[in-house]
Amino acid sequence: MRRAIFPGSFDPVTNGHLDIIQRGCKLFDEIIVAILVNPEKTAFFSLEERSEILEEVLRTIDSGGCRVTVESFEGLLVQYAAERDAHAIVRGIRAISDYEYELQMALMNRRLQPRLETVFMMPAEEYSYVSSRLVKEVFQLGASIEGLVPPLVEERMSGKTRK
């Protein structure tokens, strides 16, 4: 039983995240999508909203028999991973620009918890420029985000700005 953690802010979840989860499902029996609780960062969606959106969206993807669950965590990722008996951390790498930050985190995490491996996965090319930050930026400036995020995220984002 191989269990991996896919950590992130998921504010909001993008099609790139879903692509990585599906790829991760080919390698692991279980993936815990773990939302970081970060009180210092003002999020577009609350933790509860992000968790609810993720759960709903994950019900619509084909995970090929892999168990995909949603949780949240506070504090050190490696500590949370140990509590969950996880074998690996999955992270997506879109471009070389992601690599330096990801390498730094992976090596720090390895120092803190040598038995925990970080697995980097590349999303489909069509998502190689998609980030939660850019999705929020173009949406807030009035552009369409169709195809970049699941339809539910589009709906929820539009609902928020209409309020």
Ligand code: PNS
């Ligand atoms: O989606 P993000 O914001 O790029 O995810 C970043 C995340 C959650 C993976 C990272 O900030 C993290 O692991 N935070 C938990 C605190 C921690 O363990 N810090 C040390 C990392 S070396």
